[in-house]
Amino acid sequence: MNETTNRYFLELSYHGGPFHGWQIQQNAFTVQECLEKALSTYFREPIFIMGSGRTDTGVHASMQVCHFDMKNQVLGDNFLKAINAILPKEIAIHSVRRVKPDAHARFDAIKRSYFYRITFTKNPFLEGLAWQLFHHPDVEKMNEAAQILLQHEDFECFSKVHTEVNHFRCKIYEARWEQKDDQLLFHITANRFLRGMVRAIVGTLLEIGFGHKQVEDLDRIILSKDRTQAGKAASAKGLFLSQIEYPTDIYLD
Missing domain, CATH: 3.30.70.580 (Pseudouridine synthase I, catalytic domain, N-terminal subdomain)
Incomplete structure (x- = not known):
């Protein structure tokens, strides 16, 4: 047979x-x-x-x-x-x-999207599903900085060290913060992501939002290709893989 x-x-x-x-x-x-x-x-x-x-x-x-x-x-x-x-x-x-x-499933993916959820109030229904912060960052500055990400392609500074990758190039299509009631959501879409990349980006943008770094520092951080120059990784519990896009012609039914 x-x-x-x-x-x-x-x-x-x-x-x-x-x-x-x-x-x-x-x-x-x-x-x-x-x-x-x-x-x-x-x-x-x-x-x-x-x-x-x-x-x-x-x-x-x-x-x-x-x-x-x-x-x-x-x-x-x-x-x-x-x-x-x-x-x-x-x-x-x-x-x-x-x-x-x-x-x-891996190599045919065209785009991948993540979102990161921050909450500013204690919420039992978001336990383990959001990172709770007690102070509000400057969202306008974080969105200004997020647009700088779209101008670069080498993101070694946001990658975990000692990862098995051939290069650190990624094409970011969208990066933005959204204020929604007592939550703050970060949306990011790219063709690929490095290990730990989104959490490192969130942590770095929050440092800008809290005034520990300036918007104009982000170009220097990215060009340094040095993980120690970027911010501390945000907590894992707020991060969600949310969308994966494929060519429609791969489906048979």
């Missing part, structure tokens, strides 16, 4: 609090490990997945995408209901779509 391999994209979300990030690692509880175990249990054979990218310990995803391959099996009408019943409450799969055999 000829084997037919189908590739599927899963769209999911997760609360990053209990996990040591996305990627499988020894002696650590990760999102990827949970998903692979659940899929392997459902299909009764080993299933391996590839995500659109990593998220660090404690970081959340309102949208994450991964792909996996199946040979000579169909998903079944109750796949979503069944797999969500197997997964822990912190992970939910929202959709599954068949894609071209060479479609890749």
